[in-house]
Amino acid sequence: xxxxxxxxxxxxxxxxxxxxxxxxxxxxxxxxxxxxxxxxxxxxxxxxxxxxxxxxxxxxxxxxxxxxxxxxxxxxxxxxxxxxxxxxxxxxxxxxxxxx
Amino acid sequence: xxxxxxxxxxxxxxxxxxxxxxxxxxxxxxxxxxxxxxxxxxxxxxxxxxxxxxxxxxxxxxxxxxxxxxxxxxxxxxxxxxxxxxxxxxxxxxxxxxxxxxxxxxxxxxxxxxxxxxxxxxxxxxxxxxxxxxxxxxxxxxxxxxxxxxxxxxxxxxxxxxxxxxxxxxxxxxxxxxxxxxxxxxxxxxxxxxxxxxxxxxxxxxxxxxxxxxxxxxxxxxxxxxxxxxxxxxxxxxxxxxxxxxxxxxxxxxxxxxxxxxxxxxxxxxxxxxxxxxxxxxxxxxxxxxxxxxxxxxxxxxxxxxxxxxxxxxxxxxxxxxxxxxxxxxxxxxxxxxxxxxxxxxxxxxxxxxxxxxxxxxxxxxxxxxxxxxxxxxxxxxxxxxxxxxxxxxxxxxxxxxxxxxxxxxxxxxxxxxxxxxxxxxxxxxxxxxxxxxxxxxxxxxxxxxxxxxx
Ligand SMILES: Cc1cc2nc3c(=O)[nH]c(=O)nc-3n(C[C@H](O)[C@H](O)[C@H](O)COP(=O)(O)OP(=O)(O)OC[C@H]3O[C@@H](n4cnc5c(N)ncnc54)[C@H](O)[C@@H]3O)c2cc1C
Ligand code: FES
Numbered sequence: 001x002x003x004x005x006x007x008x009x010x011x012x013x014x015x016x017x018x019x020x021x022x023x024x025x026x027x028x029x030x031x032x033x034x035x036x037x038x039x040x041x042x043x044x045x046x047x048x049x050x051x052x053x054x055x056x057x058x059x060x061x062x063x064x065x066x067x068x069x070x071x072x073x074x075x076x077x078x079x080x081x082x083x084x085x086x087x088x089x090x091x092x093x094x095x096x097x098x099x100x
Numbered sequence: 101x102x103x104x105x106x107x108x109x110x111x112x113x114x115x116x117x118x119x120x121x122x123x124x125x126x127x128x129x130x131x132x133x134x135x136x137x138x139x140x141x142x143x144x145x146x147x148x149x150x151x152x153x154x155x156x157x158x159x160x161x162x163x164x165x166x167x168x169x170x171x172x173x174x175x176x177x178x179x180x181x182x183x184x185x186x187x188x189x190x191x192x193x194x195x196x197x198x199x200x201x202x203x204x205x206x207x208x209x210x211x212x213x214x215x216x217x218x219x220x221x222x223x224x225x226x227x228x229x230x231x232x233x234x235x236x237x238x239x240x241x242x243x244x245x246x247x248x249x250x251x252x253x254x255x256x257x258x259x260x261x262x263x264x265x266x267x268x269x270x271x272x273x274x275x276x277x278x279x280x281x282x283x284x285x286x287x288x289x290x291x292x293x294x295x296x297x298x299x300x301x302x303x304x305x306x307x308x309x310x311x312x313x314x315x316x317x318x319x320x321x322x323x324x325x326x327x328x329x330x331x332x333x334x335x336x337x338x339x340x341x342x343x344x345x346x347x348x349x350x351x352x353x354x355x356x357x358x359x360x361x362x363x364x365x366x367x368x369x370x371x372x373x374x375x376x377x378x379x380x381x382x383x384x385x386x387x388x389x390x391x392x393x394x395x396x397x398x399x400x401x402x403x404x405x406x407x408x409x410x411x412x413x414x415x416x417x418x419x420x421x422x423x424x425x426x427x428x429x430x431x432x433x434x435x436x437x438x439x440x441x442x443x444x445x446x447x448x449x450x451x452x453x454x455x456x457x458x459x460x461x462x463x464x465x466x467x468x469x470x471x472x473x474x475x476x477x478x479x480x481x482x483x484x485x486x487x488x489x490x491x492x493x494x495x496x497x498x499x500x501x502x503x504x505x506x507x508x509x510x511x512x513x514x515x516x517x518x519x520x521x522x523x524x525x526x527x528x529x530x531x532x533x534x535x536x537x538x539x540x541x542x543x544x545x546x547x548x549x550x551x552x553x554x555x
Binding site: 002009010011012014015031033034037040041045049054055056057059060061062063064065066067082084 | 137144149150151152153154155159191223224233234235236237238239241242245246247249250251252253254255256277278279332334335336355356366473476477478479508509510513514544545
């Protein structure tokens, strides 16, 4: 199943829906999705690189490269590949204005 | 009369090595603590999806399903019966003498131990290809984890590049699951592969299984390729530019790349625990030194892919051996290890065959253009590394402090081998002579708040 983002779902369709916000817009994903899966099923990248122009979308998916840290509207940053999505999470691909 | 308390044994890693070590210790009446970052025990190859997923072990693990199920069931049972303590979702971020600093949901906790068994596994050994910092470039392991643990493909059209058993395996698994795999590009030449073949005969069934996977990939699989660059647009990957063994140019459109050249042992904790390292030319990497049982000295034992890249079956044996050594050193009766040692020697012959069949692409790394990114964390380029060698000399840690290669948040996991290769080329010496980037705590970034909460 092709998604709105870069990820293609191939199996495990039969799961409950979970809702979350990405840069203020509401999306749905599936229970058991990691934050990385949910964000990349909704968009193309997780964040901008601080050191170059290119967007980043994770690299190792096993907690080793640290490429996938994302912001929330409030609260600590999350490692997207090893954090499960939970209902109502408010995620951001960029730090909120108030942080700048 | 005071009883001496039982020895506190901590195992880091709940993959095949860590699970087998734990089972043996429980069998001797001890109660080990097993710490792993994952929520469910299994490690890399036998990684389990979150609760609520429906695919069967056969669908998830193929020919290895029986082994996976056996290990999962054994571990879950021991944890349920309270015969071991499983600290799930917890990362060991530092080792200080008899203390481990463990980052979990509640912050950082200190766990004491008398003996430490490190079974930390491996990660993909990657080499930079120009453009690899872009969104949509992943490790081969990542492509497999996405499929196994999430049931997804990381993109609509995937090209896999690199060399090693995981390259064809992940390719075949993706194709079977219905992903669009445009090409599987192996940098190892036929001639190189034939040279390693006789050693692979040490495990004929495993070797045949590997060949069968390749057949399944059909015309997608190309050997002896030269990787030129990953083409990108504003969104990330748009195509792979490569040349085939005959020198013909190809541009394969895709939105996703999976890359890897076999594996790199995860040795950060062994480093912090004070292990000695030697440069192993067979694996093109620095590995901690142990005896054949896994003893590294100072009450530390190493097992599995974190010390020698022998694969999952070898990891199970190494886990048992490390636990047996630990028991013997504590004065407990330890089981006979002769059969395990013999089997491990056979597996090692096979693993050395794999290492020479699918080598690290040293020449490709040495020829990287100056603007190619070597460190993905901070976009340090091959040119930056070469310049700091010219300026400050060719010792790895000096180049690190001058160019920042290896200083980013992955702590050099994904750049240090390439950096060392570039330094060796620039100074005309061997990678072994360049030295080793020293590991530093914390081995995973820990939010400052985690320490504060702990007081
Ligand atoms: C991504 C990937 C995919 C692989 N897929 C296959 C495959 O399909 N088939 C195959 O034959 N081989 C595969 N391999 C090789 C295979 O994983 C190993 O041979 C086997 O799993 C080794 O077992 P192990 O117990 O040594 O380590 P692992 O199974 O890797 O287990 C190590 C465990 O240690 C934990 N750990 C590491 N560091 C820390 C820390 N600081 N704190 C807490 N926990 C920590 C990890 O979370 C992990 O669960 C793969 C390797 C990788 C890296
Ligand atoms: S993708 Fe590497 S740590 Fe998350």
